[in-house]
Amino acid sequence: MHKTESLREADRLMTICNACRYCEGLCAVFPAMELRRTFGDGDLNYLANLCHQCGACYSDCQYSPPHEFNVNVPAVLAKVRNESYARYTWPGFLSGAFARNGFVMTLLTAASVAGFVIGFVVFSAPAALWSANAGDFYRVMPHGIMVALFGATALYAIAAFVFSLRAYWREIHGDAPRTGLAAFWQAVGDSVSLRYLGGGGGGCTSEDERPSTARRIYHHFTFYGFLACFAATSVATLYHYAFGWQAPYAIVSLPVLLGIVGGIGLLIGPAGLFVLARKRDPKLTDPTRRGMDTAFIAMLFLTSFTGLLLMGLRDTSAMGSLLAIHLGVVLGLFLSLPYGKFVHGLYRYLALVKYAGERRYGSFVD
Numbered sequence: 001m002h003k004t005e006s007l008r009e010a011d012r013l014m015t016i017c018n019a020c021r022y023c024e025g026l027c028a029v030f031p032a033m034e035l036r037r038t039f040g041d042g043d044l045n046y047l048a049n050l051c052h053q054c055g056a057c058y059s060d061c062q063y064s065p066p067h068e069f070n071v072n073v074p075a076v077l078a079k080v081r082n083e084s085y086a087r088y089t090w091p092g093f094l095s096g097a098f099a100r101n102g103f104v105m106t107l108l109t110a111a112s113v114a115g116f117v118i119g120f121v122v123f124s125a126p127a128a129l130w131s132a133n134a135g136d137f138y139r140v141m142p143h144g145i146m147v148a149l150f151g152a153t154a155l156y157a158i159a160a161f162v163f164s165l166r167a168y169w170r171e172i173h174g175d176a177p178r179t180g181l182a183a184f185w186q187a188v189g190d191s192v193s194l195r196y197l198g199g200g201g202g203g204c205t206s207e208d209e210r211p212s213t214a215r216r217i218y219h220h221f222t223f224y225g226f227l228a229c230f231a232a233t234s235v236a237t238l239y240h241y242a243f244g245w246q247a248p249y250a251i252v253s254l255p256v257l258l259g260i261v262g263g264i265g266l267l268i269g270p271a272g273l274f275v276l277a278r279k280r281d282p283k284l285t286d287p288t289r290r291g292m293d294t295a296f297i298a299m300l301f302l303t304s305f306t307g308l309l310l311m312g313l314r315d316t317s318a319m320g321s322l323l324a325i326h327l328g329v330v331l332g333l334f335l336s337l338p339y340g341k342f343v344h345g346l347y348r349y350l351a352l353v354k355y356a357g358e359r360r361y362g363s364f365v366d
């Protein structure tokens with residue numbers, strides 16, 4: 001017996017699709033479905049996280065409304081997928097953050113920005129907020145304190161991801177044979193190329209019935225922008241600890257260039273995804289989680305915007321206040337990562353690992 005109404009509906013649809021099989025060439029969901037005759041909660045949470053919500057199976061379906069079968073795979077899998085984030089979250093009492101994500105993110109960010117403003121005034125001096133400090137952030141907030149604060153937050157987020165993903169993997173994989181390393185590599189390739197965000201060829205049909213690659217392109221900007229920003233921080237850490245090269249770094253240095261490139265990607269990608277989300281056909285979505293989607297892309301955009309602004313104005317008297325705002329936004333983003341849309345990439349990656357394992361080793365689940 002399924003735990004929720006969405007899971008019951010997904011079971012009904014997968015049973016119809018398994019008899020029909022018309023959409024088997026569109027994405028990974030249908031071939032994975034065909035390996036099953038029945039669908040437990042774990043199976044449905046696995047299939048839901050394989051779905052990219054491209055909409056192709058809705059526009060191709062002869063049983064979609066107004067047909068009495070009322071088949072709407074993208075919307076039902078979106079609901080199951082969104083509920084799966086809350087189901088496996090760690091610690092469990094924070095699972096409600098997914099339902100009130102926009103509010104939670106706004107509150108966390110506002111509190112973080114206020115915390116940095118007050119912290120600069122109390123521990124540096126009020127003048128720190130309107131001082132250029134020769135572009136040196138560590139004169140306003142010592143390097144050790146910055147590392148301790150963001151390091152502790154990152155460790156907490158990693159712990160939350162590990163516990164949540166372990167619970168997810170246990171439910172979708174159960175007692176199936178161990179997945180080989182090759183499946184993990186295959187899933188990396190499928191993730192970085194967004195292989196299944198293509199609706200079987202021409203792209204997504206979720207905005208209108210004409211396939212478009214725009215959503216895939218903006219996802220790429222977002223994903224690689226995020227990676228470039230992560231690389232910028234990693235290189236700066238290496239400079240600091242391995243070579244003793246202290247910030248601020250020149251505009252043509254590797255960490256700054258990576259940060260600028262990543263920041264531009266994180267402006268273009270989230271802005272494009274925001275525009276596409278507003279154009280998306282609402283009947284293909286889960287309206288209860290629209291706030292979560294918007295909050296995450298808004299936070300990415302804001303992080304990048306404040307970061308680039310800080311970089312451009314770091315030698316002016318606006319540096320102190322911009323630093324407080326940027327660090328507040330970044331801390332808000334970090335704290336909310338395990339309880340927002342960011343997790344969709346991690347769940348999807350594990351679903352792709354399982355899919356690659358099943359394809360490679362040909363398991364059949366009854």
Ligand code: SF4
Pocket residue numbers: 016017018020021022023024057058060061062063064071073
């Ligand atoms: S979505 Fe419709 S056309 Fe596609 S497999 Fe399911 S029932 Fe068949």
Ligand code: SF4
Pocket residue numbers: 026027028029030050051052053054055056057058073074077196199
């Ligand atoms: S919406 Fe796209 S990704 Fe999801 S099941 Fe349908 S075809 Fe596959």
